Amino acid sequence: MEQESKFGRRDFIRVAATAAAAGAAWAAAHPSSGTTVWQLDPAKCLQCGRCSTTCVLNPSAVKCVHSFEICGYCDLCGGYLQPGAKARDSGAENELCPVGALKRTFVEEPFYQYTIDEELCVGCGKCVKGCAVFGNGSLYLQVKHDVCVGCNECSIARNCPANAFQRVPVRNSYLLKTRENGGKGHK
Amino acid sequence: MKLKLLAAVFLLLGLWTVQAATEFRFPMPEFESGYKHPAMSIPPASKTSPWVDLGLLAGALALSAWSVLRLRSRRYVFLIALVSLAYFGFYRKGCVCAVGSMQNILSAFFDPGYAVPLIVSAFFLIPLLFALYFGRVFCAAVCPLGAIQEMFAIFPVQLSSAVEAVLGLFAYAYLGLSVLAVYMGAGFLICRYDPFVGFFRQGASFNMFLAGGVLLLAGVFIARPYCRFLCPYGVLLRWASRFSKWHATITPAECIQCRLCETSCPYGAIVVPTPEDRPVDQRTGARRMGRLFLAAPFIIVIAAGAGYLSHEPLARLHPTVWLAERVAGEEQGRYEEKTIDGDAFRAGKRAATELYAEAHALKERFKYASACFGAFMGLVLCGKLIRLSIVRSNKDYVVDRGACLSCARCFAYCPVEKSHAAK
Numbered sequence: 001m002e003q004e005s006k007f008g009r010r011d012f013i014r015v016a017a018t019a020a021a022a023g024a025a026w027a028a029a030h031p032s033s034g035t036t037v038w039q040l041d042p043a044k045c046l047q048c049g050r051c052s053t054t055c056v057l058n059p060s061a062v063k064c065v066h067s068f069e070i071c072g073y074c075d076l077c078g079g080y081l082q083p084g085a086k087a088r089d090s091g092a093e094n095e096l097c098p099v100g101a102l103k104r105t106f107v108e109e110p111f112y113q114y115t116i117d118e119e120l121c122v123g124c125g126k127c128v129k130g131c132a133v134f135g136n137g138s139l140y141l142q143v144k145h146d147v148c149v150g151c152n153e154c155s156i157a158r159n160c161p162a163n164a165f166q167r168v169p170v171r172n173s174y175l176l177k178t179r180e181n182g183g184k185g186h187k
Numbered sequence: 188m189k190l191k192l193l194a195a196v197f198l199l200l201g202l203w204t205v206q207a208a209t210e211f212r213f214p215m216p217e218f219e220s221g222y223k224h225p226a227m228s229i230p231p232a233s234k235t236s237p238w239v240d241l242g243l244l245a246g247a248l249a250l251s252a253w254s255v256l257r258l259r260s261r262r263y264v265f266l267i268a269l270v271s272l273a274y275f276g277f278y279r280k281g282c283v284c285a286v287g288s289m290q291n292i293l294s295a296f297f298d299p300g301y302a303v304p305l306i307v308s309a310f311f312l313i314p315l316l317f318a319l320y321f322g323r324v325f326c327a328a329v330c331p332l333g334a335i336q337e338m339f340a341i342f343p344v345q346l347s348s349a350v351e352a353v354l355g356l357f358a359y360a361y362l363g364l365s366v367l368a369v370y371m372g373a374g375f376l377i378c379r380y381d382p383f384v385g386f387f388r389q390g391a392s393f394n395m396f397l398a399g400g401v402l403l404l405a406g407v408f409i410a411r412p413y414c415r416f417l418c419p420y421g422v423l424l425r426w427a428s429r430f431s432k433w434h435a436t437i438t439p440a441e442c443i444q445c446r447l448c449e450t451s452c453p454y455g456a457i458v459v460p461t462p463e464d465r466p467v468d469q470r471t472g473a474r475r476m477g478r479l480f481l482a483a484p485f486i487i488v489i490a491a492g493a494g495y496l497s498h499e500p501l502a503r504l505h506p507t508v509w510l511a512e513r514v515a516g517e518e519q520g521r522y523e524e525k526t527i528d529g530d531a532f533r534a535g536k537r538a539a540t541e542l543y544a545e546a547h548a549l550k551e552r553f554k555y556a557s558a559c560f561g562a563f564m565g566l567v568l569c570g571k572l573i574r575l576s577i578v579r580s581n582k583d584y585v586v587d588r589g590a591c592l593s594c595a596r597c598f599a600y601c602p603v604e605k606s607h608a609a610k
Binding site: 073107142158 | 212213218220224225228229230231232280292295302304307311312319320379384388391426427431530534
């Protein structure tokens, strides 16, 4: 028993390693920094379509969202209709969305409300491009946090040609386009 | 004067807000029907509190250590592994993970602007501390990557120690490469090439499923191939476990040298007693050791040189270097098709020369970093050779604390265990 109570070389190494590992972990940590999650900056987004193809999930955790407060409620919606569509109606041949996730409902003459069926949306950004080119840019892409699994290295971020992905605090996890920020997605 | 200034500021502010409001091409209509737009659905993140993850990690580690060291029960270890696989694997989708957290810690050291939350630090630290005191109980039952392979280790065969030693070097190479990638800002390789996370998420690319499937199927015979021959965090745990204060022992009391446990370990972690008559003369061994020490500097320098020479392909791990080569290639017409990346770059404001300069600077840094990586591999090789040349004399069947994954298989093979339990 006396042998065991002695503080040997192995004990020293163990204590030193404990101290080193704990020190390293402590030095690396920012106790003030909370959990962060991935989000994409709509101001940088180029609508290249990679969000729908490079996410580890299928369908992607990136979905189109719609900022109603900056929407123009146009009848001729660049996000909803194919360029050069024959009619402004919900015929499949006229719709831009490849999965029919963008729904249009009549509000009053001549205005229509556009909503996204997130179950269907694959985050391809076709409508986003259409809305950005022709409209107010009220349709844009966001990482939906009820779907996102929060990878340590976001696969879309790695493949994003615009470097639009960044980590944001979990409490404020969307970069929303509002009337106040002029549709920029951040202040 | 002050008032005038204030008035001017307010006027400017007012003008600015008007400007902002009229920025939209199509103004928001004023509805006559009293229409109110619906609210946006912006579900919050984080379904699970990180403290729950941390508590479960610590709890599972403590239970695992208890099952291995006190209960000496493979059944309990297996049960904890099942629960860990279900929670950390399939429920949390493999993405709160000690193996990957190593890269976040490294990032914080290489880039002071990188913020690592305390939880991530704790995920890195706690399994290491447990290894320092109880052995690799994390690998035994808590790591979901280990657990999924443990389920597949049905007909394990024993590898020869030479094969094991050579394959074991790959884990060091993977560790070195992932440190290199984090140092150079080229991303997290461990996460990118995690072979089993695709099963946890039930979705991945074909190649990822293929790699994971091959590893799992190989793991039916060669138990836990990822843990033994690839896992970079396992290398750290291996180092920590060598100095563990309490470690699982094959027999609960005295070894009777019955040899029954000899074939029980699928991980090659059982060290057989040294034969009485040593095969090699002590002086021959000492001379070999001396030669090894003399050769070590040369091996390291040669390995560093090999690392230096491979800096070109290694540099392509970095997205900027890759993009620069792609853009240059597209400019020279080397590629048939243009990529989104190239188009996006040309659409941006940056000049191509600026990108090339940045890539060039990165490549220069890669030369040095790749040489360091090579030197590290040389050092590992020398360390391995030296370890193999040291003859340790032990009378009994003991565990190799570094290689032992504390899976608790061997306990049942020991006849002393049964008589001990009967008492």
